[in-house]
Amino acid sequence: MLVSYLMIVLDISIVITALPKIETGLRFSHTGLSWVSNAYTLAFGGMLLLGARAGDIFGRRRMLMTGLTLFSFASLAIGVAQSPAWLISARAIQGIGASILAPSTLALLSVTFHDPRERTRALSYYGATAGVGSTIGLVLGGVFADWLSWRVGFFINLPIGLALMLGAKHYLPETVRHSGELDIVGAASSTIGMTLLVYGIVHSATYGWTDATTTASLVASVALLSFFVINEWRAKQPILPLRLFASLERSVAYGTRMLFVGASVGFYFFATQYLQGVLDYTPLEAGVAFLPTTIANFAAAMSIPWLTRRLGNGGLLALALLLSVIGMVMLSDASAHTSYWFHVALPMALIGAGQGGTLSPLTVAGVANVDPKDAGAASGLVNVAHQLGGSLGLGILIVAFDAAGASIHSDAKTLLAARVSAAFTAAAVMQILALLLVLLLVYQFRRDAVSRRLTSTST
Structure with a gap:
């Protein structure tokens, strides 16, 4: 289960380091290059809820093997791509396979481990897989x-996917199937709505917010997403049961994950371009330059069970997000003359520690106290927040990146450094908002605990 998820995470990050080579090899425009990531994450995030629901109905092992098949052969199609349109289309199909x-991997973990301590440990490994796998993929x-x-x-x-399919067939038991129907209308409206939203934001970076295409995309996205909410409210078997948002803890976890992952995807996307375009690193040197993030991420992720017992889930989240905010603020000071060790490596280590300490607690909070019948939907929603947060966040940061270059007339390296700095500043703001959400949750938990204690004493 973990290796299947690792393949998804590795694929996302392997692309990041290779972006400059892909840009020149297939002649992508700079704005168009963002769709190498966005086509994948939008298809991934948009179809996740449908994929999770399909696992409940048809069996999670069966859907895991179906996803592996689609993902693996779409990867082959990407590897032989000859044009931007070909690559982006194959990336979208690969995203559907990942969805x-x-x-299926998270739902299988959730229903396999019933003891709270074992479940926390399993989910911490899942979070570590996401964090460490992404940085290993960069190298x-x-x-x-x-x-x-x-x-x-x-x-x-392809060979890894085939091996995993054989392993799943022999070692994973099939889960209980539940009767039901697939909410195709909900899946289509949410996917198209989010795609138009991200497209409108990215399009505005080049053509402005008053452009007719930008306006039409944003208006259509709002209409489709509003229809999606209404459809989920009225559907007999929705792909997104709105009762999942009844828990403040889960709602904060979803919102925090979107903000945090949006900033994190931007960190990888722009740091890669900064290292190669400003500091003149080769792709291999750029990948190795991310090692401070990898090491700190791994150390934090492996310490989560110990830290959770001492700080609690909310306290750990607040501390990890604070470290990440500090690192992102430091990194936003990057310039064309920045030294690596203090101005890049140190912030990267703080960001890595923040990632390692954030993703697992957010996963635990995202599936907290979920009814077993909603395990698939809840795990799907965790991944939806992750993938759509990445797409939406990158779209917003692309706007900040392009806007910073409008008033700067200098050499290419200075211009790129200034644009990257603006993107990191916007990413820091997103992480500060995530931290404020977590602090609100911690405050509410402590207030409830005091109220229960007073009630108990009065009784």
């Missing part, structure tokens, strides 16, 4: 892009 695969992406070809990073998914 079937990812909720691998650099190795492939520098020594072989960026295409190799996609080709290797």
Whole structure:
């Protein structure tokens, strides 16, 4: 289950380091390059709820194997892509495969471990897989892009996927199937609505907010997403049961995850361009330069069970987010003359520690006190918040990136550094908002605890 999820995470990060090579090799525009990530994450996030619901109905092992098949062969199609349209289309299909695969892995973990301590440990490994896998993928992406070809990073998914399919068939038991129907209308309206929202935001970076296409995309996205909410409210078997938001803890977890992941995706996307475009690192050197993030991420992720017992889930989240905010603020000071060790490596280590200490507690909070019949939907919603948060956040940061260059007339490196700095500043703001949400939750929990204690004493 963890290796299946690791393949998804590695694929996302392998692409990041290879982006400059993909841009020149297939002649992408700078704005168009963001769709190498967005086509995948939008299809991934938009279809996740449908994929999670399909696991409840058809069996999670069966859907895991279906997702592995689609993901692996779409990776092969990406590896042989000859044009931007070809690559982006294959990335979208790969995202659909991931949308079937990812909720199956988390749902299988959630229903397999019933003891709270075992479940926390399993989910901490799941969070560690997300954090550490992403940074390992950056190094691998650099190795492939520098020594072989960026295409190799996609080709290797096919043999790994085939091995995982054989493993799933022999070692994973099938889960109980539940009767029901697939909410196709809800899946289509949410996916198209989010795609139009991100497209409108990214399009505005080049053509402005008053452009007719930008306006039409945003208006259509609001209409479709509003229809989606109404449909989920009235549907007999919705892909997103709105009762999942009845818990303040889960609602805060979803919102925090969107903000945090949006900033984190921007960190990887723009740090890669900064290292290669401003500091003149090769793809391999850029991948190795992310090692402070990897090491700190791994150390924090492995310490989560111990830290949770001492700080609680909310306290750990607040501390991890604070570290990440500090690192992002430091990184926003990047310039064309920045030294690596203090101005890049140290902030990266803080950001890595923040990522390692944030993702697992957010996963635990996102599935907290969920009814077993909603396990698939809740796990799907965790991944939806992750993927759509990444797409939406990157779209917003692209706007900040482009806006910063409008008033700067200088050499290419100075201009790129200023734009990256603006993107990191916007990412820091997103993480501050995430921290404020968590502090609100911690305050509410402590207030409820005091109220219960007073009631008990009075009784």
